Amino acid sequence: MQKLEGKIYSIFALSAILILLSNCSGERQEKIKEQRPNIVFIMSDDHASRAISCYDGTLNQTPNIDRIASEGAIFTNSFVGNSICGPSRATMITGKFSHKNGFLANYRSKFDGSQQTLPKLLKANGYNTAIVGKWHLGTTPTGFDYWNVFPDQGDYYNPDFIDNGDTVRLNGYATNLVTNLAINWLNEKRNPDQPFMLFVHHKAPHRNWMPDTAKLDMYDGHEFPLPFNFKGDFSDRGKASAEADMGIWKTMSWSHDMKFTDYPTEWEHYKPDGEWHAKRYPQVELGRMTSAQRALWDDYYESRNAEVKEGLKSGATSLEEHIQWRYQRYMHDYLATISSVDDNVGRLLDYLEANGLDDNTIVVYTSDQGFYLGENGWFDKRFMYEQTLRTPFVMKYPGQIKPGTKVDKFIMNIDYMPTLLSYAGVGVPQDIQGRSFHTLLNEQPVSDWRNSIYYHYYMFPGTHSVKRHFGVRNERYKLIRFYHDIDEWELYDLQEDPNELKNVYDDPNYQGIVAEMKEVLRANQEQYEDSYELAMDYLENNRW
Known part of the structure; x- marks a missing residue:
């Protein structure tokens, strides 16, 4: 018993x-x-969605970015309102389109740091705020307790940083250094009694795609298939595409992009680099390297470059073969820089977990816009076509976002600010043009969500000669109006023509759709207080 x-x-x-x-x-x-959540906002520069394996899965592997998606949510229809670096960043932190936040283009514009921003609102409501890495808004960061950012674009090797006003040079590779600074701030500089917001902004994979020495041979022996319309046939589009200067052949430089310190000037198809490119690569980018870094770099590139020059000189390599070789070098370098980004996303996630911060921290990974990976024969961004209009966006928040969530609704970069404010319990100001999408993540139907998105690009005349344009996209159709020195309309049926190769604006069978999409355009411009007349006013008064 x-x-x-x-x-x-x-x-x-x-x-x-x-x-x-x-x-x-x-x-x-x-x-x-x-508790109010901490926020870690990781952003790269020019990261195409199809170069993330949870979006595409066939081009490369990004297990750590995928980890954010699998532990939280992936957004399959994430778009930007102006596909160019500075304006996109300004939109993200203001929740407003370019014509409202005043930063329309990378040049001639400077961001007005006195205006209302996400870091300012969070800081005013008890958050400890910091940014490390790329700022790229032309003015000093405001709203941050701590900032340590690249001057302008930054450099891949041994870059300068402006540490709360003091310029210092750090030895190492930029992507690793940005993460080091982030972890150092979390370890030693943040106030543990406050929730925090940390922006971790990488330079990579921005042009000119300089891999870490440990990644140089990562894709050796791998040949990437040429993407659609690689030869750039724009006969069914219009002048805007035909006149753009962003071709892998005609625009990429021998030095800055292709990593040559000298080039085969005797080749009949050779086009000399511009003065900036010809000096920038050998004098600045290679000049920043330590002797050890330079030795590894030269050992990899110079022997391979010698083979290319010999093939061109002897006539053994045709023009078409060389253009395809350029594409392979571009992809190898671009994707190798992304591998470093993904490694460092993993380092940051591991740090949060090891230090008990992951349970109550929102982690976002995104890019300032998409990027061309040879589609249409192009690199760069700017156009409203899908490759650069779309941007990756994955987000996790344990206990609040169900792992494996997939969101197909349209979100835009004007929505990031109100979403993070909403999760932080901070009121969203009435003048914000975006909308919090936290409601899309709680598995409740949202009947009044947007079914179209608005876009406006201003930076012409300018680098790459992409004409000014605005437009709208809904689930099936996209309407674009190009203006300035041309006045052309384009309409694409994304269901029948997902690669946007045939403009059907003048097709008699689509005139009803043209009328409908012009009404969608009118409604979007009315909602966001933009117009063709306002755009022309910017132009006539030289305000981009």
């Missing part, structure tokens, strides 16, 4: 302990829910 009573007592004691542990766990979860 005593033995039985002892067993019963043990069972009751064990049950009590389990209940207590369960209650503690429940209390912990409730406490986490009551």
Whole structure:
């Protein structure tokens, strides 16, 4: 009997302990829910969605970015309102389109740091705020307790940083250094009594795609298939595409892009680099390297470049073969820089987990816009076509976002600010043009969400000669109006023509759709307070 009573007592004691542990766990979860979340916002520069394996899966592998998606949500229809670096960044932190935040283009514009921004609102509501890496808005960062950013674009090797006003040079590879600074701030500089918002902004994979020395041979032996319309036939599009200067052959430089310190000038198809490109690569980019870095770099590139020059000089390599070779070098370098980004996303995620910060931290990975990876024979961005209009966006928040969530609704970069404010419990100002998409993540139907998006690009005349244009996209159709020195309309049926090769604006069978999409355009411009007349006013008054 005593033995039985002892067993019963043990069972009751064990049950009590389990209940207590369960209650503690429940209390912990409730406490986490009551706490305002930390925010880690990781952004790269020019990262095409199809160069992320959770979006495409065939080009390269990005297991750490995929980890954010699998532990949280992936957004399959994420778009930007102006596909160029500075304006996109300004839009993200203001929740407003370019014509409202005043930063329309990378040149001639400077961001007005006195205006309302995401970091300012979070800081005013008790958040400890910091940014490391790329700022690229032409003015000093405001709204941050701590900032340590590249001057302008930054450099891949041994870059300069402006550390709260003081310029210092750090030895190492930029992507690794940005993560080092982020972890150092989390470890030593943040206020542990406050929730935090940390922007981790990478230079990569921005042009000119200089891999870490440890990644130089990562894709050796791998040949990437040529993408659609690689030869750039724009006969069914219009002048805007035909006149753009962003071809892998005609625009990429021998030095800055292809990594040659000298080039085969005797080749009949050779086009000399511009003065900036010819000096920038050998004098600045290679000049920043340590002797050890330079030795590894030269050992890899110079021997391969010698083979290319010999093939061109002897006539063994045709023009078409050389153009395809250029594409392979571009892809090898571009994707190798992304591998470093993904490694460092993993480092940051591991740090959060190891230090007990992951449970109550929102982690976002995105890019300032998409990028061309040889589609239409192009690199770069700017156009409203899908490759650069789309941008990756994955986000996790344990306990609040169900792992494996997939969101197909249209989101835009004007929505990032109100979404993060909403999760932080901070009121969203009435003048914000975006909308919080936290409602799309709680598995409840949202009937009044947007079914179209608006776009406006201003930076012409300018680099790559992409004409000014605005337009709208819904689930099936895209309408674009090019203006300035041309006045052309384009309409694409994305269901029948997903690669946007045939403009059907003048097709008699689509005139009803043209009328419908012009009404969608009118409604978007009315909602966001933009117009052709306002665009022409910017132009006539030289305000981009």
